[in-house]
Amino acid sequence: MPAPLTEPPTPDLDAFAAHAADMLGLTLNSAWTAAVVANLRVLREAADLVGAFPLPDEAEAAPVFTA
Amino acid sequence: MSDRPDWSRAPASTIARSVAEGSVAASDVAAAALARIARIDPQVNSFTDILSERAMARAEAVDAARGRGETLGPLAGVPFAVKNLFDVAGLPTRAGARINRERPPAARDAALIRRMEAAGACLVGALNMGEYAYDFTGENVHDGDTKNPHDLGHMSGGSSGGSGGAVAAGLVPLALASDTNGSIRVPSAFCGCFGLKPTYGRLSRAGSFPFVGSLDHLGPMARSSLDLALAYDAMQGPDPEDPACVVRPPEPTVAGLDAGIGDLRIAVAGGYFACRGHPEAFAAVDHVARALGCSRRVEIPEAARARASAYLITAAEGAALHLDRLRTRASDFDPAVRDRLIAGAMLPAPFVERAQRFRRWYRAAVLELFGEVDVILAPATPCRAPRSGQKTFLLDGVEWPVRANIGLFTQPISFIGLPVVAVPVWLDGGLPLGVQVIAAPWREAVALRVAHELERAGAVRAPVATLEPET
Numbered sequence: 001m002p003a004p005l006t007e008p009p010t011p012d013l014d015a016f017a018a019h020a021a022d023m024l025g026l027t028l029n030s031a032w033t034a035a036v037v038a039n040l041r042v043l044r045e046a047a048d049l050v051g052a053f054p055l056p057d058e059a060e061a062a063p064v065f066t067a
Numbered sequence: 068m069s070d071r072p073d074w075s076r077a078p079a080s081t082i083a084r085s086v087a088e089g090s091v092a093a094s095d096v097a098a099a100a101l102a103r104i105a106r107i108d109p110q111v112n113s114f115t116d117i118l119s120e121r122a123m124a125r126a127e128a129v130d131a132a133r134g135r136g137e138t139l140g141p142l143a144g145v146p147f148a149v150k151n152l153f154d155v156a157g158l159p160t161r162a163g164a165r166i167n168r169e170r171p172p173a174a175r176d177a178a179l180i181r182r183m184e185a186a187g188a189c190l191v192g193a194l195n196m197g198e199y200a201y202d203f204t205g206e207n208v209h210d211g212d213t214k215n216p217h218d219l220g221h222m223s224g225g226s227s228g229g230s231g232g233a234v235a236a237g238l239v240p241l242a243l244a245s246d247t248n249g250s251i252r253v254p255s256a257f258c259g260c261f262g263l264k265p266t267y268g269r270l271s272r273a274g275s276f277p278f279v280g281s282l283d284h285l286g287p288m289a290r291s292s293l294d295l296a297l298a299y300d301a302m303q304g305p306d307p308e309d310p311a312c313v314v315r316p317p318e319p320t321v322a323g324l325d326a327g328i329g330d331l332r333i334a335v336a337g338g339y340f341a342c343r344g345h346p347e348a349f350a351a352v353d354h355v356a357r358a359l360g361c362s363r364r365v366e367i368p369e370a371a372r373a374r375a376s377a378y379l380i381t382a383a384e385g386a387a388l389h390l391d392r393l394r395t396r397a398s399d400f401d402p403a404v405r406d407r408l409i410a411g412a413m414l415p416a417p418f419v420e421r422a423q424r425f426r427r428w429y430r431a432a433v434l435e436l437f438g439e440v441d442v443i444l445a446p447a448t449p450c451r452a453p454r455s456g457q458k459t460f461l462l463d464g465v466e467w468p469v470r471a472n473i474g475l476f477t478q479p480i481s482f483i484g485l486p487v488v489a490v491p492v493w494l495d496g497g498l499p500l501g502v503q504v505i506a507a508p509w510r511e512a513v514a515l516r517v518a519h520e521l522e523r524a525g526a527v528r529a530p531v532a533t534l535e536p537e538t
Contacts, residue, residue: 020413025394032397032406039410042471043382046375047418050425053372061423 093144249477256501267484382411
């Protein structure tokens with residue numbers, strides 16, 4: 001059974017991007033910010049989709065992926 | 068003169084046989100290819116580097132070897148070109164990027180170029196691509212876009228746009244390319260040619276500029292399944308210089324290509340692979356399924372999550388690779404690539420780790436499916452080649468960005484490294500479509516056999532585009 005989802009607060013991705021840029025040593029030009037945030041939003045949706053799939057704790061990533 | 072074969076557009080198999088027999092000189096073939104590239108490519112913009120001297124020298128060496136009575140390789144005298152992320156001795160490996168052309172020239176050729184030339188092929192140039200391979204369109208802000216040879220107002224597809232363009236325009240019979248999330252299969256579909264993305268780890272990536280190490284594959288594109296197989300066979304074999312390349316003996320495919328589909332269990336992918344596309348994308352799959360007498364459907368489980376996971380891993384690994392350049396040279400990137408990479412750098416680590424863990428689960432689930440079937444058919448793209456510069460498209464009534472979504476059917480497959488042959492389908496007078504012929508890991512031979520059978524039956528084909536020199 002899928003784990004019940006609790007609705008997290010909607011993140012302020014503009015603020016997140018600004019802080020993350022500092023953390024990463026990146027200069028975030030104001031002209032790029034909207035596009036970066038739009039990409040972050042898509043990535044977060046992808047992460048939510050993947051995160052909603054229940055995986056057992058024993059499901060480890062392969063250290064070296066082999067097909 | 069007029070009844071002489073046009074060697075500039077001949078298949079690799081014909082060239083190799085004819086050179087070996089002595090009915091044409093490799094140097095004449097190379098000269099014909101170089102002349103055609105000079106005449107035609109200004110319209111397509113598939114080449115970024117043309118290596119005339121090198122190609123002629125190599126071809127003359129092939130002719131000299133024949134003159135000495137030596138046995139020639141299976142690709143004797145075959146012109147080929149490579150996506151410009153392959154190291155070519157003497158050229159900076161640009162990988163579609165402005166930044167990279169400041170690199171020192173490569174000291175030696177990539178492993179696969181060396182293997183192709185060991186088989187007798189002659190490198191004629193390097194090919195345009197989307198910047199750092201983070202692309203499905205064939206657009207490049209630095210080198211100009213590769214145009215679709217079958218309609219110059221449409222995208223070639225990417226990121227191996229130059230590879231698709233050069234093959235479809237008849238400039239070379241073979242091109243090498245890379246596929247991280249669909250970059251061989253998408254331009255194969257849009258340009259109407261054949262493409263092989265082998266099993267992850269099968270072909271050496273040594274001497275190629277990476278994008279996403281855990282997803283990067285290299286492979287050939289061609290106008291026939293036989294030519295794909297010839298190139299693939301020439302390039303197989305372990306290579307300690309690529310940490311992902313497996314220690315596995317070559318498994319030649321050419322000899323078994325005519326074996327037919329026999330009792331292969333073939334099914335069409337339903338569910339995720341049967342929605343979010345234009346009707347003709349699914350009609351192309353039906354066309355191929357009918358030609359194979361296939362009526363079975365299977366469901367690839369959790370494909371949407373697989374695609375989402377590939378998307379996350381790509382963003383994060385790609386960003387990690389380019390982080391230093393993003394810090395110091397951000398304004399020199401293609402903006403569309405830069406903004407995605409910056410967002411990828413910001414991804415929280417647990418999101419990426421979760422995607423890698425899901426990958427393990429998904430791999431096991433899909434391998435179980437291959438206990439029931441041998442081949443799965445799926446669309447390569449959700450649509451025909453969009454118009455050049457098109458930013459969005461409608462899929463099931465919803466508007467989506469083109470650049471990030473052209474690969475929605477290819478990503479769940481490469482995510483676990485399955486071998487795929489993309490086959491070109493022409494349904495009507497419109498542009499071509501591609502169908503993925505997907506096999507279990509290490510079963511490239513099966514996918515190639517199916518592609519060859521489809522070709523024999525006339526269901527798929529890769530004609531040279533009709534292009535006239537610019538006046």
